[in-house]
Structure formats: C-alpha cells, structure tokens
Amino acid sequence: MQIIVNAGNGSGGFFTWDVLDKLGADTFGSLHLNPDGMFPNHIPNPEEKIAMSLTRAAVLENKADLGIVFDTDVDRSGVVDSEGNPINGDRLIALMSAIVLMEHPGTTVVTDARTSMALTKFITNRGGQHCLYRVGYRNVIDKGINLNKDGIETHLMMETSGHGALKENHFLDDGAYMVVKIITEMVRMKLEGSEGGIHSLIKDLEEPLESAELRMVILSEPRYAKAKAFEVIEAFKTYIEQGYLPGWELDACGDCWVSDGCLVDTSDDPAAIDAYMYRAKVSEEENGEYGWVHLRQSIHNPNIAINLQSTIPGGCQYMAKVLRDRFLLPSGMDKILYINEIDKYARNGNLSTDA
Numbered sequence: 001m002q003i004i005v006n007a008g009n010g011s012g013g014f015f016t017w018d019v020l021d022k023l024g025a026d027t028f029g030s031l032h033l034n035p036d037g038m039f040p041n042h043i044p045n046p047e048e049k050i051a052m053s054l055t056r057a058a059v060l061e062n063k064a065d066l067g068i069v070f071d072t073d074v075d076r077s078g079v080v081d082s083e084g085n086p087i088n089g090d091r092l093i094a095l096m097s098a099i100v101l102m103e104h105p106g107t108t109v110v111t112d113a114r115t116s117m118a119l120t121k122f123i124t125n126r127g128g129q130h131c132l133y134r135v136g137y138r139n140v141i142d143k144g145i146n147l148n149k150d151g152i153e154t155h156l157m158m159e160t161s162g163h164g165a166l167k168e169n170h171f172l173d174d175g176a177y178m179v180v181k182i183i184t185e186m187v188r189m190k191l192e193g194s195e196g197g198i199h200s201l202i203k204d205l206e207e208p209l210e211s212a213e214l215r216m217v218i219l220s221e222p223r224y225a226k227a228k229a230f231e232v233i234e235a236f237k238t239y240i241e242q243g244y245l246p247g248w249e250l251d252a253c254g255d256c257w258v259s260d261g262c263l264v265d266t267s268d269d270p271a272a273i274d275a276y277m278y279r280a281k282v283s284e285e286e287n288g289e290y291g292w293v294h295l296r297q298s299i300h301n302p303n304i305a306i307n308l309q310s311t312i313p314g315g316c317q318y319m320a321k322v323l324r325d326r327f328l329l330p331s332g333m334d335k336i337l338y339i340n341e342i343d344k345y346a347r348n349g350n351l352s353t354d355a
C-alpha cells in the first residue's frame with residue numbers, strides 16, 4: 001500500500017519512518033517531513049486548503065492509496081482518498097463514525113455543535129446517537145468521558161477541527177490513532193475484496209449547500225469580555241425562547257439526560273464553562289428546517305463566533321439578516337459588539353466586498 005504523509009514540517013514525520021515504513025508501507029512521495037518552525041510550505045493544518053490540495057496532488061501523481069495530513073503536533077488529522085477526495089471536518093467525523101459504529105453498534109458520538117444536519121442524519125441512520133457539544137477539543141473529549149461515566153456508551157469524540165479521541169485509545173486527543181483506524185479499515189476492505197475505497201463509507205453523507213463563520217468583536221476591556229459575551233449568548237437564548245425570531249428554535253440533540261453545558265443546558269444553575277454557546281435550528285414554511293445558527297464565545301479571543309449553515313441558496317445571508325434585524329439591533333447588543341462582519345454579510349452574502 002502506498003501512503004503519502006504530509007507532515008507540513010511539523011512533528012508528524014515520525015509516522016512515516018517509525019510506523020508506516022516499519023509495517024511495510026510505501027511512503028514514497030511524502031511531503032514536508034522535516035520539522036521546520038518557519039513552516040516554509042504551508043501551515044500544518046488539516047483544515048487548510050493548501051495542505052489538503054498539495055496532498056491531493058501528491059496522491060494523484062503517485063497513484064497512492066491514501067494521503068494523510070497532520071497538524072503541527074499530530075493531535076489533528078485529515079486524509080485524502082485514492083481518488084483525491086479530501087476527507088476532513090464533517091467528512092472525517094462521518095468516516096470515523098462509520099468505522100466506530102461497525103465496531104460498536106448504537107454508540108454515541110460526541111462532536112462540537114458546528115457539524116452539519118446531514119452528519120447527524122448520517123450517524124443516526126447507522127443506529128448511532130449524535131451528541132452536539134461545546135467547541136474546544138477538551139470540552140468534546142471530556143463530554144465523552146462524562147457520558148461514559150453516566151452509563152452512556154460513547155466510543156468516539158471528534159471536533160470539526162480534526163481533533164479526535166477514542167475510548168479504546170484512553171480518550172487521548174490523537175490524530176495519528178485516527179489515521180491508524182482508517183488504514184486498518186482500508187486493509188480490511190481490501191482483504192474482503194471490496195471495490196470501493198474508504199470514500200464509499202461516506203458516500204451518503206450530504207454536503208451543506210452553504211456555510212459561513214463570522215465574528216463579532218466585543219467592545220470592552222479584555223478583562224470584561226468574557227462576562228459581556230455571556231450576556232450576549234444568554235440574550236440570544238432568551239430572544240429565541242420568547243419567539244422574537246420567527247422560525248428559530250433552540251436545538252437539542254436527543255434524550256440524553258446529561259445536559260450540563262449542552263446545546264440546551266437544562267440545569268437551573270449552569271456550571272461555569274469556558275465557551276457558552278447555543279445553536280438555533282431555523283425553519284420556514286416552504287422549505288421546512290433548512291439551517292442553523294450557532295453562537296458562541298471564542299476560546300482564544302475577545303469575540304463571539306457565529307456559524308451558519310443552510311441547505312437552501314441564500315439561507316445563510318437571510319439568517320444573518322434576521323440575526324441583525326431581530327436580535328442584535330433591537331436588543332441593543334450592537335452597542336457592546338462590533339457587528340460590521342454580520343452587517344456586511346447580511347447585505348452582500350459574503351465578506352469580500354463593501355456595499
């Protein structure tokens with residue numbers, strides 16, 4: 001089997017000489033294996049377009065069976081299949097879910113809540129449960145650990161960023177282990193005489209038509225930013241609960257009773273957490289449920305991240321408009337937030353031009 005590793009000049013080169021080569025794989029054509037903190041080729045990140053497209057090119061040129069993209073410290077990964085299909089983000093979660101659900105039917109899969117509605121469908125169609133949780137790989141993994149403690153069998157925890165952990169691997173945040181699972185499945189499929197590559201495992205995963213991420217900087221001294229962001233997120237929840245945004249409803253993820261910090265935190269006294277968030281599912285008469293809006297505190301910076309996803313054209317722009325006109329402006333939140341990105345997106349449907 002020929003496997004291309006793109007370590008992006010991070011620390012992932014070992015996966016070729018210490019793992020794949022020793023197991024007899026052909027790693028010819030691998031890219032950027034030597035560590036170089038200046039990252040002269042591209043940022044080592046499986047979410048990066050350049051990292052994925054260079055790996056894709058190397059896979060196709062070498063007619064390799066698989067391409068692997070690691071981040072700097074190998075706790076995140078993405079892959080490219082033999083046909084050059086990039087598998088990262090939701091697709092990687094779907095692929096790992098398909099593998100883990102074959103081994104553990106009915107298991108719960110924890111992800112951050114920026115995943116697509118189609119991913120939830122993909123997991124539940126295979127008999128799994130999808131637990132949507134807070135952004136931050138530590139949050140996602142800890143949620144899985146707690147679910148297991150509470151008797152809910154949870155074997156996979158993954159973030160859209162490519163971070164991921166498995167129960168069988170002691171809940172370690174480990175991009176290399178994910179890839180090992182994928183390679184093992186590829187070998188199993190090959191031995192079974194299966195024609196389709198690993199992509200065939202996720203061929204029924206639908207792609208969201210539109211998705212966007214926007215940021216609103218919090219206008220305050222950094223030390224008060226956390227409290228202000230909390231205020232905004234809670235006001236967002238209240239506005240939805242009180243029906244000020246027609247067709248918007250707080251999203252929930254099933255009947256699990258461990259709801260502390262979840263999409264809908266039913267606890268009267270929510271635990272102090274590092275990244276408050278809510279996701280609203282959005283419907284309209286003509287199209288039914290067509291998208292969602294996810295509002296959360298950034299983990300690193302004094303801002304609020306808004307993620308939007310839609311299955312109909314123009315849906316994200318419309319949701320941004322509603323968010324601005326029915327929540328941010330009437331609630332006065334525009335006084336504590338810099339809303340220029342959302343305003344621009346609401347007017348243009350993108351951020352690249354000024355109206």
Ligand SMILES: O=P(O)(O)OC[C@H]1O[C@H](O)[C@H](O)[C@@H](O)[C@@H]1O
Pocket residue numbers: 135136137138159161163297298299300301305
């Ligand atoms: O809050 P942000 O700035 O968007 O960052 C969000 C990201 O934060 C960290 O890097 C975590 O490791 C990731 O798990 C998370 O996705």
